[in-house]
Amino acid sequence: MGSIHIVTHVLRRLPPVLLLCTGSALAQPRAGVALDEPAFYPEGPAVVGKTLFWAEMSAHRIRKHADGVTETVWTSSGCGPTSVKFNGRDGFWILCHLAHRVVRVDCDFRTVATYERDVEGSPLAWPNDATVDEAGRLYFTSAGLFDLAAPASGAVYFVDSDGRVRKVADGFRYANGIVLDRRRKRLYVSEHLNRRVHVLELKTPHTTGRRSVFVDLDRLPVPKPGYPLAGPDGLFLHRTGDLYIAEYGAGRVLVVARNGRLKDVIPVPMPFVTNVVFWEERRQFVITGAFRNDVPPMRGRVISVAHRQ
Secondary structure, three states, X not given: OOOOOOOOOOHHHOOHHHHHHHOOOOOOOOOOOOOEEEEEOEEEEEEEOOEEEEXXXXXXXXXXXXXXXXXXXXXXXXXXXXXXXXXXXXXXXXXXXXXXXXXXXXXXXXXXXXXXXXXXXOEOOOEEEEEEOOOOOEEEEEOOOOOOXXXXXXXXXXXXXXXXXXXXXXXXXXXXXXXXXXXXXXXXXXXXXXXXXXXXXXXXXXEEEEEEEEEEHHHOOOOOOOOOOOEEEEEEEOOOOOEEEEEEOOOEEEEEOOOOOEEEEEEOOOOEEEEEEEEHHHOEXXXXXXXXXXXXXXXXXXXXXXOOO
């Protein structure tokens, strides 16, 4: 999220809970069919089987696309959602960026729990992007202020199986995208206003060890954007080890190999590109973004592009 100015499964392998949560058990994959859906500041997409979900911050809703049909599955006035993630079991996590809270819902999008403070009693502020581990537990970024003059108050939090919210890292100048590398037990985190993506080694699920810069966007061989607040937003880690970085304010997705070198650039029509995810069954990347970030309703698109590996 930037400025806020105002797996492939065949039917017999899908677990019952997944079928309940997606509601598309009888659908056939629409491989190769391009997706191009209007949206209002779309963010935080998630693919669950044959179904795509995304958040729309300025419309305060969660949308679902399945079988060629898009519908709203959840709304909450004032929420300003920026991420929706399946917990792998019985529901979803939703980040309410504008309402400063995290919401857990069931497969019918009924509220199960709401989190507004961490275990120390400190209020959550500007929850932004999220990723889940193999147990469905949540990691999310707390952004801080989207201002070059603001202090580095961005942080990363972890919500455990008992609903305890712990801060695991801080000191980011606008903490934005986040993705978990389950295999290597580490987190990639976008530090938007410093135009860097960090790697945080996980010592335990809720404690981090070494932190290092994975990539500095200013050192990549691409033109620097004219937008002064451009920087890395949402992240997607491909099974190849390539990291896909939505560069907000630049209208592109950067593909960076595991050694930190630029591998590809995917241009998109939305300047304020917010996130990217791979839809395995379609062999396409789904990219979210907005055309404006300062004038409501901040129209955008949810589009797909062909797999380029």
